[in-house]
Amino acid sequence: MSDFLQALLAQEEELQFESFTNEDAYELGCIIVKHARDVLGKGIAVHIENDEYPLFTHYMTGTSKDNMYWVNTKKNVVNRYGHSSLYVGEMYKAQGTTFKEGSGLSLDEYQGEGGSFPIIVRGRGKAGTVTVSGLTGEEDHQVAVDGLRTYLTR
Template sequence: MSDFLHALLAQEEELQFDYFTNEDAFELGCIIVKHAKDVLGKGIAVHIENGEVPLFTHYMTGTSKDNTYWINAKKNVVRHFGHSSLYVGEKYKAEGTTFKDGSGLPLEEYQGEGGSFPIIVRGQGVVGTVTVSGLAGEEDHQVAVDGLRHYLTRT
């Protein structure tokens, strides 16, 4: 397994919650939006779910209904595989295939592109997703990771 794939799995081990509430989703979403605005200066769409219950959705200026497709397609990958959408897409590339050919899943509903990250609760496993859309896949992934890291390490 490549160093990159190991690093992506290490992020999933690092960025775990003791519990995850609706208030956590709201605060996490606000942190991600603020980061995109203040640090990146770019508009993104952010969607956070617990199970399949939407808890936070915000489309910044510069996003469109196209972001809805990407949010849904990337979060479906996390739900199906239990790993970040970037990890899943990169794993197929490392195996010498594409997400489409390797997974056999319809691209209308699934995309192995970066931007959706599992919300993991220790002792429970994956309970939801945080998904970012609007940048390149690896950048979307990094925005989600940065937001989670900031939220989980705040004092």
């Protein structure tokens, strides 16, 4: 396994909650939006849900309905594989193929691009997703990771 894939898995091990509530989703979403506005100076879409329903959604100025497609398709990858959408896309690249060819999944519903990250509750497993759209896949992933890290270390 490549160093990059190992680093992505290490992020999933590091960025875990003791519990995850609706209020956690709201606070995490606000942290990510504030970071995009104040640090990046860019508009992004942020969507957070538990494994049952949406808890936080905000589309900043500069986003469009196209971001809904990316949010949904990246989130679907995390829900199917249990790992970040960036990890899944890179996993297929490491196997010498593409997400489209290797997964056989419809690109209308799944995209192995960075930006969606599993919300993991320690000892319980995946409890939801946080998804960012509006930048490159790697940047979307990093914004989600930075938001989670900020929230969990406050």
